[in-house]
Amino acid sequence: MAVLPLLIRRRQRYERQRRRWWVKPWIERRMLFGQYHTLMTEIERECQGNFVNHVRMPPAMFYELLQRITPRIQKSEPGEFYDPYLKILDDCNERYIATTRNKENRYLPNSNEAWTVLVSETQCSSGLSIRINQLSIYTTNDSCTDYLKIEEIGSSRVLFHSCDGKQNYIETAGNGVRISFISDDVHEGSGFQLSHQEKAAIKENQAKVPKTPKVPFLDPFKLVPCHHFSQEKPAPFYVEIHNTALIIMDIHAHVSKTEVIGMLGGCFHGDDQHLEITMAIPCNSISTGLQCEMDPVSQTFACEEINNNRMNVVGWYHSHPTFNPNPSIRDIETQLKFQDYFAQGGFSFIGVIVSPYNRTSPGMCSEFQCLTISSEISPVDKCNMPYSFNYGMIMQPLQSELVMRSINMLAEKYSHDRNRVELLQPYLGDTSCLSKMLESLKDSLEPNSEESTQFLEIVSEIFIMAFGPGKVEARAVPDPELLVSPPDG
Ligand SMILES: [Zn+2]
Structure with a gap:
């Protein structure tokens, strides 16, 4: 019985020995020499038999064939x-x-x-x-x-x-x-x-390797101050805006706590290089959680309306409800995309930003910024530089069909909107948000004119009807934080 363990050990040793492989030197060198590059030369030199086994032909025939096909491939x-x-x-x-x-x-x-x-x-x-x-x-x-x-x-x-x-x-x-x-x-x-x-x-x-420069992180909500055109850098054209367009933008900005957005229609006068903005068409915005974007369907309708009025799409507007009307990095990117797109058709395209409830602005009037983005890169902000236009205002008849339709639509739409501003709530002291809005509209009206006074009364009535006490109870609880902090960038 003592022989059995001895036999088992011998058997195990035999198994181990059997598992030892002899590896051809040219196979072992593959890790160092690469799979194929020196392979043919090596096996030809070291073992002609391996060469024939490997490529199924003698070296002379292989090289002859390779030489013939190389120029072709x-x-x-x-x-x-x-x-x-x-x-x-x-x-x-x-x-x-x-x-x-x-x-x-x-x-x-x-x-x-x-x-x-x-x-x-x-x-x-x-x-x-x-x-x-x-x-x-x-x-x-x-x-x-x-x-x-x-x-x-x-x-x-x-x-x-x-x-x-x-x-x-x-x-x-x-x-x-x-x-x-x-x-x-x-x-x-x-x-x-x-x-x-x-x-x-x-x-x-x-x-020797140059260090790759770090790409600066650009906060998309950072506001970039606008530059002003000068003699060295003259404006590419000058801008005039119909007061009725400013009124629609201003009302639209006042009725919502979140950003509002819309399209601008008008025409470009090539003879004296001026852009006349005749209409503002409010659009719906889609909230992305951080920032509002234009709803493409309502954008299409707005463009159609502009074209039906025989005007061209010449710009867009949006609001910065409680902060200054400088464009954010994202606004600059959006404006640049619009500009590039419209430039392909040979059209100019501007942007307007309205700040209705900016606490740092003096008085009750909204701040407007009318801007274009230049191709220059700001060394400070690392983005394209925004330039603002000093626009002129053209007075128009106030109670046109388009203007009154837009105002009624805004009153109706935002009276049901959960982001509406409670216009009848106080804004500052005894002044309600509605009074503040009417005060701001005066900036776009002929002063001391009967037409202006009558127009403000009509606007006031429309919004009291829409936002009046009877409706307040049926709606959401007024937001105590209204207008205190910017909702977004
Ligand atoms: Zn913005």
Whole structure:
């Protein structure tokens, strides 16, 4: 019975021995030399039998075929050709990247080979360092028909040419090189062998890599002060706005605690380079949680209405309910998109921002900012610079059909809106929000005119009817924080 453990141990040792593999040296070197690049040369040199097993033909036939097809696969589609010699180095270990195919220790006659070597930026990120391990190419003083050339990809700068270069290392700050090898049909040498050796040179290279500048984070709600046109930077055109358009924008801004939005219609007078804004059409906004955006359906209706009045879409407006009318970074981006879009059709496009309840503004009147965005980048705010227009006002008959329809629509719509301003609630002391609004409208009216007084009375009646006591009870609880803090940017 004592023999049994002995037999088991012997059996186990035998099993272990059986699992030991002998690996062919050329297979073991794959990690260092790359899968295919030096494979053919190595197996041909070391074991002709392996070569035949591997490619199912003798070396001479293989190279003959390869030489015949290489020009076709390399030149068939310039720029996008399949490159059998493309190497992407995605680790930093030393490995062979290019070598001549040899026969009896001589490189082949009539070679025309090219390798593209790219180093993966994330891994080594410091350019490429190439070592010339071996170099024997036939040249004489007056002939350079056989040569090895290494060029930087991108700049096409020649980093090495065997006819006049003797260095052992080649370094490039770029992330790729193109290696080409040409030979004629006489006097071959034994060839060359190049390796990529990132680890050895990585420290030196790292110092050369320029640090990528940090992209500044732009707060989309940051307000950017507007610049003013001057003699050095004159306005591209001047702007006139019908008082009725200002009135609609002002009423619209006053009735909502959140941002309101709308389109502007008008026409451009090319003869004296002035933009006349004749109408403001309120649109619905979609709340995105942080900021309001224009509802595309109502935007389409607004544009149709402008066109039906034989006017062009020439701008947009929105409100900053309780803060100054400077554009936010997002407003600047939106305005730029509009400007670019309309510029394609040869039209100008402006933006208007209305601030009705800005506590820092003096008096009861809303602040208006009429602006355009320039292509200049502000060095302080790192965004395109907004410029404001000093616009003129053109007085119009007040009780036009369009104006009265818009006012009635705003009263009706916002009397049901959960973000409405309770117009009959106090704004400051004894002054209600409605009185404040009417006071602000006076800025856009002919002073001391009967028409203006009558108009203000009509507007007052419309909003008392819509926002009156009978309706207040049926609606939501008045917001005690009304107008205290800006709802958004
Ligand atoms: Zn805004």
